[in-house]
Amino acid sequence: MKVFIGAENIISPLGNSAEENFLAICEGKTGIRAISNANFKQDETLYLAKFKEGFESSKILDNCFMSLAVKPTVLYSEKTKVIISSTKGYIGEGVENALINVVKRFVVGKPFKNQPIIISNACISGVLGIAKAGEMIRANLYENVIVIGLDFLSDFVTYGFESLFALSKQKIKPFDENRTGINLGEGCSVIVLSKNENIFKNKPLEYVSGSSSNDANHISGPSRTGEGLYRTVKKTLELGNVKPEEIGYISAHGTGTHFNDTMEAIAFNRLGLENVKLNSLKGYYGHTLGAAGLIEIAIAMQQLKSQIIVKSLGFEANEKDEKINITTKTEPAEFTTLLKTASGFGGGNASVIIRK
Amino acid sequence: MSFITTYCHIRNNTYSINGRVQVFDENKKGFSGTIVDIYRHLELKYPKFHKMDLLAKTAFIGSELLIQNQDFSTYEDDEIAQLFANSESSEYSDFKFQESIQNGNPSPSQFVYTLPNILMGEIALKNKWYGENLFLVLPKFNAKEIKEQIELLLLNTSKAVLCGWVDVTKKEINAFFFVVENYTNKGEKLTEENLLTLYNN
Structure with a gap:
């Protein structure tokens, strides 16, 4: 359906x-x-x-x-x-x-x-x-x-x-090598x-799939291996029958804390998604906690509809290890499918896929 | 068809497993002491328990009671989901953290517990469960909403769900824990009526 x-x-x-x-x-x-x-x-x-x-x-x-x-x-x-x-x-x-x-x-x-x-x-x-x-x-x-x-x-x-x-x-x-917190x-x-x-009054997009996974690591710190994030994205891809190479844009969580952003970079590398254009929207909104997922999905949908990917505000330079493809300019982009992820206290990780 | 395969209750100074009230040595007064008494009675050795807030301690004890009465070893580490719900969210620790602000020293260890889903993080951590977690806040125990969400979890990648209704306030503990499984023929069928009956048991 x-x-x-x-x-x-x-x-x-x-x-x-x-x-x-x-x-x-x-x-x-x-x-x-x-x-x-x-x-x-x-x-x-x-x-x-x-x-x-x-x-x-x-x-x-x-x-x-x-x-x-x-x-x-x-x-x-x-x-x-x-x-x-x-x-x-x-x-x-x-x-x-x-x-x-x-x-x-x-x-x-x-x-x-x-x-x-x-x-x-x-x-x-x-x-x-x-x-x-x-x-x-x-x-x-x-x-x-x-x-x-x-x-x-x-x-x-x-x-x-x-x-x-x-x-x-x-x-x-977020994701900058000199980041200092949220x-x-x-x-x-x-x-x-x-x-x-x-x-819908305007043409909607298609919701493809979503899932969550606990990383069973620490109640207030992310897993060093990105295990929970890795697992939820893998599950969401499988549930939606989507291949990693179909993902054209990732709206990451990117809180700006040292451990979280490194964890995400590790997970995206493990998933083979390190070259996909990725941004964190928290440079525009800060961390809005329970609202963050909704606000960021809404902006991700706007990006998909207008075929523009915005720059990851606040990002200048990648870390030395675990490089990912963080956007530095707001510019047109052709893509049909996006991945949104979130990670949080209590070991939670969740992801959804949306496409045109 | 899904079945409620085991359940337990913790209510202020008592606890029961599958409806049978358990006898244990009571040392401490008050229901926060009761949780520690049950921990000792079960001979659990888990140092992280002592750092938890009362909500997480209660849920942790509930999960251990279920795990002691139920074989989860047939499931993969991401096939066991957790679904918890209550009306007060993390209000017990919210008040404690608010007090720490008023006393001039906001406590980071209390702040961490001002999120209700932390208790599922504790249970996941103890058991190395990588499955799905969902925390619902509902005006009161609602068998329809809880059953719907359990069924959704079982439709997807989960094969068992460890569930709990955990009301923990300054005045009382009222907690009901149960396991729902597919591919089994024991226990009670997962129906709204059965959930409500067992909750009130």
């Missing part, structure tokens, strides 16, 4: 639609900015991709959902399921029920026939949400699945990553998968 994927939407510091976001990226803009006294001791500048003050988290989600480019009847159809991918939900507003409140507030006034579910698998939540949506449609459980990714910045999360010494004191440099970001993205091509 062919599964279609489309109607991608993004609300982020870079813009209020996927098109606005993609245009900003093509112009080389970034949502990351210097915020003074943002650390725990309130004496250092942090680089964060942060909305302007005064927004409401649940309004951003509502706007992103309500402006989807699909037939309006799809949103509340009995054949439609909603998945929300998030790590910390509304934690900035209080610890109690921080995640479940996302659903509780979202359903108010919306006549969903099926209860929305939350997937919370750290930084792979978004990519995993898309993979699960594809499986649900193929298994004939639902005809349409709307996947939402969201996470918002909070002192809780910022101080947490600071306590792990994971935050860079500069703008993020920048955090926030945003919301929604993508629709369906067995019906005609629910």
Whole structure:
């Protein structure tokens, strides 16, 4: 069964639609900015991709959902399921029920026939949400699945990553040999998968396959051999009956931490994908955690539709070992099939393949 | 057809396997102590256990109870999936980390446990399982949603799923663990009704 994927939407510091976001990226803009006294001791500048003050988290989600480019009847159809991918939900507003409140507030006034579910698998939540949506449609459980990714910045999360010494004191440099850690970001993205091509207002792409794999190595550090990432990509290729040489673009995870980016480079070399054009979008968005997979898949889809691959912002020079083909320019590219990957705390790794 | 082949419960100060309440030496007071008492009673020797938060400890003990009662050796290392769910996500550790901020010293070891899927990472690490992991957050125990996701896992590359509903809050532990397998004829059929009955057992 062919599964279609489309109607991608993004609300982020870079813009209020996927098109606005993609245009900003093509112009080389970034949502990351210097915020003074943002650390725990309130004496250092942090680089964060942060909305302007005064927004409401649940309004951003509502706007992103309500402006989807699909037939309006799809949103509340009995054949439609909603998945929300998030790590910390509304934690900035209080610890109690921080995640479940996302659903509780979202359903108010919306006549969903099926209860929305939350997937919370750290930084792979978004990519995993898309993979699960594809499986649900193929298994004939639902005809349409709307996947939402969201996470918002909070002192809780910022101080947490600071306590792990994971935050860079500069703008993020994913995959660069001189990278120094992550920048955090926030945003919301929604993508629709369906067995019906005609629910989409614009021509959708094809969702091919997806999977996940734990790397059984360490709860907060990536495997040195890239085992979990290697396994999920291998599985996703097999499930989709796609040969490695068909992949024309990889939207990698690329957080900008030393260990993560090396792990990814090792895995892509093991997979024979080292020459495929690859970028990390975190130079534009920072790490948006549970939203990252959705935002980055939406931008990957924009790249596939427009046949442009954007530069991996912040990258200058490859590491000496385990070289991969990281983009240094935003330029036209002919490709039909893309691979999106994510890796995260708890040993999670996930991947999906999408094609024209 | 898939079958629920074994199950167990941990509820505050008691635990049971396949519905039979187990007797064990209680030393510590309170349900966080009970988890450690069960660990001792099972004679587990896994130093990483002591670093885990209460949510991960509870899930880890649940997984060990299932593993002791179930032969997983016939499966490849990536054929056993994990599906966990609850209503509170990692709220127990979220409060602890929030307290550490308020006390002027944000704790990295507590922050790591403010993600609910970490518990599956612990179980994967202990057993060297490379399979699929899924953590759902649902308003309450929902047999329909859980059954759907188990069936999806079994349709793809997984042949067994280790599942758990783990509510761990400051006030209580309410945890239900079970194994679902294909290609077997023992246990209870995987139906919403059976899941709900065993959950309430």
